[in-house]
Amino acid sequence: MENNNQNLNFIYGKNPVIEALSTNPKRINKIFFQDKISFDNRLKKIMELAKSYGILTKFCNLNNFSEEKISHQGVIATISPVEYIDFDDFMQNLPKEGFKKVIILDEVSDPHNFGAIIRTGACAGFDAIIVSNHRSAPITSTVEKVSMGAVNHIKIVKVNSISAIVDYLKKEDWWIIATEVLAKDNYFDIDYTDMNFALIMGSEGKGVSKTLLNKADFRVRIPVNFESLNVSNATAVIVYEAVRQIEIKKSQK
Amino acid sequence: MENNNQNLNFIYGKNPVIEALSTNPKRINKIFFQDKISFDNRLKKIMELAKSYGILTKFCNLNNFSEEKISHQGVIATISPVEYIDFDDFMQNLPKEGFKKVIILDEVSDPHNFGAIIRTGACAGFDAIIVSNHRSAPITSTVEKVSMGAVNHIKIVKVNSISAIVDYLKKEDWWIIATEVLAKDNYFDIDYTDMNFALIMGSEGKGVSKTLLNKADFRVRIPVNFESLNVSNATAVIVYEAVRQIEIKKSQK
Structure with a gap:
């Protein structure tokens, strides 16, 4: 995962990723799912929305990823930072x-x-x-x-x-x-x-x-x-x- | 430091330790200062209060101690947990x-x-x-x-x-x-x-x-x-x- 990219933020967890997909899909760069995870309804919804917006998805091991020990529930999205308004x-x-x-x-x-x-x-x-x-x-x-x-x-x-x-x-x-x-x-x-x-x-x-x-x-x-x-x-x-x-x-x- | 003792909590930082010394000194078990730290007024006050209440003090390296990455400002106190009221x-x-x-x-x-x-x-x-x-x-x-x-x-x-x-x-x-x-x-x-x-x-x-x-x-x-x-x-x-x-x-x- 490109966590060396200083310009990207991360969204952890099902509801936060769904929220971001619903309100601001253009901000989303990629979506990462936990390897071999079984898809519940919310993960399925995320996958469908990602496809419909043409957002790249990838499977990998997310467990060693987050330094902040935030619970990811099997899904992390990388997004461009929130834009400040002038x-x-x-x-x-x-x-x-x-x-x-x-x-x-x-x-x-x-x-x-x-x-x-x-x-x-x-x-x-x-x-x-x-x-x-x-x-x-x-x-x-x-x-x-x-x-x-x-x-x-x-x-x-x-x-x-x-x-x-x-x-x-x-x-x-x-x-x-x-x-x-x-x-x-x-x-x-x-x-x-x-x-x-x-x-x-x-x-x-x-x-x-x-x-x-x-x-x-x-x-x-x-x-x-x-x-x-x-x-x-x-x-x-x-x-x-x-x-x-x-x-x-x-x-x- | 006895961080294997499950019955002790930790208080990090000058003001929280002073607050605990002022309101509930009996809860305090020991006070640890960062090795070789230069004492400002608040650290001096902590040392004085500790002596007056007969609380043990010790110097050691606190930086690797806290798992939670809480800023300790050179002082950590171990205390017995807050007692719940019946x-x-x-x-x-x-x-x-x-x-x-x-x-x-x-x-x-x-x-x-x-x-x-x-x-x-x-x-x-x-x-x-x-x-x-x-x-x-x-x-x-x-x-x-x-x-x-x-x-x-x-x-x-x-x-x-x-x-x-x-x-x-x-x-x-x-x-x-x-x-x-x-x-x-x-x-x-x-x-x-x-x-x-x-x-x-x-x-x-x-x-x-x-x-x-x-x-x-x-x-x-x-x-x-x-x-x-x-x-x-x-x-x-x-x-x-x-x-x-x-x-x-x-x-x-």
């Missing part, structure tokens, strides 16, 4: 209707957290996850696996400077929300339903940088009895408070 | 005042999710996490590390049969909430402020078992645009909706 393209192709919502990650480097946040953003119907070129987790196969395929369902925008993007968004009448442990307002004290907003989440060690906190229109905290939440859980709590408020407003109309 | 003890020692809240995990087996849920429960001030003897993730050093020491700040109760415990709680006038993808009510449609409640979260693959769903007083869903949330994020979303409602009620008094 910020200008993202802004130009925003839907005309409705308020926009994005999550900005300020140096979140753990792949489990990054993957879970992508999944939460897609579940909550946010428009994008924005990350910086520097010191962010790359979209590896672990990130893709943890996201359960959500990397194909939400735009992931990479920018050179988060600070410059925040300045730009503010000029365009977006509102900036940042989390801060000692903020006065709770995250549920603000109204998420009547604005375009960007929620900035910081790294677990350092939180949101001072520069970005100073630019924020709202600083909010999550009340805690012990230390702090994991960053992906903290993101889910705030993102879903926005979803809750929006759903309730919809139901009142 | 359900009867838990019920007998509940605080007299206020409503009680617990999370019940129905076969959550991923250690990252288990650790993150323990952390969320501690942050939110819940009274316990209840898990089943069977098919649950054990409290390994990964769980403890992901929980950021929260395993020492919330009771973790192990029971033989979740189904029997749910029956018992219902008789004691607790209310049972379970998540179900196709439930009619959203998780924010119910009032968490005027009852003792147990929130049942299911495994990611299978969800909450049918038996437990049938016993639930409330079945709730989290609205999603794509598949479903990661189980630790889903737990955080519902747990913090309860926290939000309780905080708002408090502020109105």
